[in-house]
Amino acid sequence: MASQSDHKAAIIDGKAIAQTIRNEIAEEVPGLAVVIVGNRKDSQSYVSMKRKACAEVAIKSFDIDLPEDVSQDDLIAKVHELNANTDVRGILVQLPLPKHINEEKVLSEISIEKDVDGFHPLNIGKLAMKGREPLFLPCTPKGCLELLSRSGISIEGKKAVVVGRSNIVGFPVSLLLLKADATVTVVHSHSHDPESIIREADIIIAAAGQAMMVGSSQIVVP
C-alpha cells in the first residue's frame, strides 16, 4: 500500500516531452563531438539518434567515426585534439569500447569541462555532496527527473524507490532524487523481498536493464 491516498500509477510520455525540450533549446551549445569506435549496431543506433537530435536544435555535431581496430593511443590522441578544439563544448565517447581499449583510461582523458556525460568521479562526488554542484548531470538520470517535473509530479517528501544501482543510471538517479528531497531507497539484486518495498513507493525508477521487470501488480494502488 502506498502511504498516500492521492497516488495512482501513470505512464509518462517520454517521447513527447523530449520533443518539447528539443523545440525549446536555442543555440546554447556550439558543438558536440560524438565519438564512435567500430560497427556495433546498438551503438550506431544511439549515436545516430544523438546526431539527429543535434541537427534538430542547431547544435553543430562533430562526427568522429573510428575503426574497430583503432589503437588506444590513437583514440586518446583524438580525445586530446577535441579537448583543445574551442568549437567543441562537449565530448561523448559512445560505450562500450572494443575490448583492447581501457574505457576508464579513455574517459579520464576527457577534459572535465567537456565531460558532458558527467561520469568523472569528481563530478559524481560533487553531485553527491550537499553544497557542491556538479559541472554536468548524467543524461538518463537528469532525463528521469525532467520527465517527473514536466509531468507535474512533485518529488519532495515522496517515497522514491530506485531499482538498480549502476554508475550510469540507478545510482546517480538516486542522488538526484535525494537532492530533490525524496525519501530514497535503492533496491538491487541482493535486496530481500524487493516487491514489498516497491509496492510502498510513490515513485519507482526501474533502471535494472530489463524492461517490464516492475509490473502493474506492483504499482497499481488498490
Added chain:
Amino acid sequence: MASQSDHKAAIIDGKAIAQTIRNEIAEEVPGLAVVIVGNRKDSQSYVSMKRKACAEVAIKSFDIDLPEDVSQDDLIAKVHELNANTDVRGILVQLPLPKHINEEKVLSEISIEKDVDGFHPLNIGKLAMKGREPLFLPCTPKGCLELLSRSGISIEGKKAVVVGRSNIVGFPVSLLLLKADATVTVVHSHSHDPESIIREADIIIAAAGQAMMVGSSQIVVP
C-alpha cells in the same frame, strides 16, 4: 514490523571496540598532523582525543595549534608545508574554522593523498561509484561499518535506514551500506512518516545530530 524474525535491538559497545582496534594497530602510520585553530572547547576536546589515540598506538602526532586570528593565507601556507613534509602521512584540519576563513578553500588545499578525512569530492565520487575505490573513507561512517562487522552483524540484503544525510556522516554511511549490499533508505527532515520507515529497518544508523531521536519504541521488535 521487521521483515525478518531473527532481529532484536542490541546496543553496541563502541568504546570497547575502539580500544580493541587501537590495540591491533601496529606502527602503520608514521605521522598524522592535527591542525586546530583557536580555542573552541569542543574542538579542543576532539583534537586532544585524536592526539591521545595517536600516542597510544605509536603514531607520531604533529600538533599544529594556530591562534583564532590566524589569516587564511597563513593557514594555507601551513597546509602546504605539511603537504610537503614526507614524515606527515595524513592531515586533519579540525572543523569548524573561524568565520573569516573559507573552510572549503582550506580543505581543498590538502593534498588528496593526505586527506585522511576523505571529504574531497573526488574521494566521495570514487566511494560512490561501482568499480572505483576511494583513497580514504570518512572516519565516522567507516566506524559505523566497523562496529557492525565486529559485532557480528551481517549487512548484505538487510534493510538499512540512515537517518540524516550530512556530507560527514549520513550520506557517506549510506554509500558504504549500499556497497556492502544493504537495501538502503535515507530518511531526512523532508521525509513523510519517518517512524514507519524506521520501524521496518533491520539496521538503523541515526546520524541526525540529536541523541535519542530514534527511541526504543521504534526499534524493539514485538
